[in-house]
Amino acid sequence: MGITIALPGALQPYAGGSSEVTLADRFGTVGDALAALAERHGGVMDRVTDERGALRPHVNVFVDGENVRFLDGLGTALGEGSTIVIVPAVSGG
Amino acid sequence: MSPEARAGDVVLLVGTMKGAFLVWSNAARAEWRIEGPHFRGESVYALALDQRGGRRRMLAATRSMHWGAVIRASDDLGATWSEPDRQNVRFPEGSDDALGNIWQIRPGRASEPDVLYCGVEPAALFESRDGGESWSPVEGLLNHEHRKRWMPGAGGLCLHTILPDPADEARMAVAISTGGFYRTDDGGRSWRPRNAGVRAVFLPDPYPEFGQCVHKVVHHPSRPERLFLQNHWGLYRSDDWGDAWVDVANGVPSDFGFAIEVHPHDPDTVYIVPLDSDQFRCVPDARLRVYRTRDAGASWQPLETGLPQHDAYDTVLRDALAADRHDPAGIYFGTRGGKLYGSADDGESWREIADDLPPIVCVKAAVIGAA
Secondary structure, eight states, X not given: OOEEEEOOGGGGGGGTTOSEEEEOSOOSBHHHHHHHXXXXXXXHHHHHBOTTSOBOTTEEEEXXXXXXXXXXXXXXXXXXXXXXXXXXXXXXX | OOTTOOTTOEEEEEEETTXXXXXXXXXXXXXXXXXXXXXXXXXXXXXXXXXXXXOOEEEEEEEETTTXXXXXXXXXXXXXXXXXXXXXXXXXXXXXXXXXXXXXXXXXXXXXXXXXXXXEETTEEEEESSTTSOOEEOHHHXXXXXXXXXXXXXXXXXXXXXXXXXXXXXXXXXXXXXXXXXXXXXXXXXXXXXXXXXXXXXXXXXXXXXXXXXXXXXXXXXXXXXEEEEESSOEEEESSTTSSOEEOOOSOSOXXXXXXXXXXXXXXXXXXXXXXXXXXXXXXXXXXXXXXXXXXXXXXXXXXXXXXXXXXXXXXXXXXXXXXXXXXXOEEEEOTTSOEEEESSTTSSOEEEESSOSOEEEEEEEETTOO
């Protein structure tokens, strides 16, 4: 069983219009899964992380309902069939 | 969008904290039409219209609070804009830096119509050699030994001024807040600080080799070696590409300010908008006045006809003052309070073009058909 990554509307144009991306492989951490996402949809990852690979300050990533900022960040471990949800933080222009 | 734009029409490219606006008029510049916002909710600190080499390309630096900054392009005068899939301005792999914002887009020399530059935060210079499709850092400045000692000002550590020498492809200057004024004479391989005579009131040594908080530098292409510099306290001129600077704050109410622009047809005529002080960044005495010199800084005169002369607690930022190339020239500026003013007579008289835009951070003026 792989994992599912849910994308907010603003990022779906960079994933061919998809609201979800399913990755069939097993991944140890959120960062591993996002690296795989980057290979498939680089435009999504450019907007989620900066060029150093750090999560942008106004983007939140949840794993099975928990914000990774309060876990181990991109090093947060993934379970079998985990769901990753990417959402913009409460901020805006 | 204005697909019906004709040669001689004027477009103001107005960048705000919540998007960009295109403000159109004809050569008379009596009536204006506001079109926008483009990039709703994104700040736009840099805009340009590149009319070299037969193209008519608008470029916009847009920054989403969530998703970062990119440069977008429009080849139909703003009717449609590119949506780059990838972050097209980025620090190289292994860098400690990440792009914060893009502060300046500068088309290069007429002799190099595919070359553009952009200045970013944290301070670095990027170059495009394909008309703005792709960008790469200018390594000579990126790896400069001073770079780690530059410090951010209130707006961030930004490279905001880019001055290619139109007569010499090896020479170019940039300005950084705070870092100072730097010049290359070898096509960007090496850069030397050129700040002799420019104050840094916030440092123990008020005249350091570098580290000044230069707010903006301008020159006229017909006399590129003559530079005018608005400093964080201080108004200066150089006649030798920055080798030496002299104080020209003669008769201004304050030598603090951000915005400075040169007249399109006279290298000795320059416009500024003085501010009260660094602690109170509003126009002096709550009177909105543009100051103009016609003698290269020997004297300055206020221009206030048509501008509010009481209760004007407003600010004009470093890139929010611009001139078109008509004769007489159109002079324009936008304020943090969202007001856009214009003059169609070299600054003698002014009128309000817009009064309720979001905070304005950038104003560029272009005449359609004039490269």
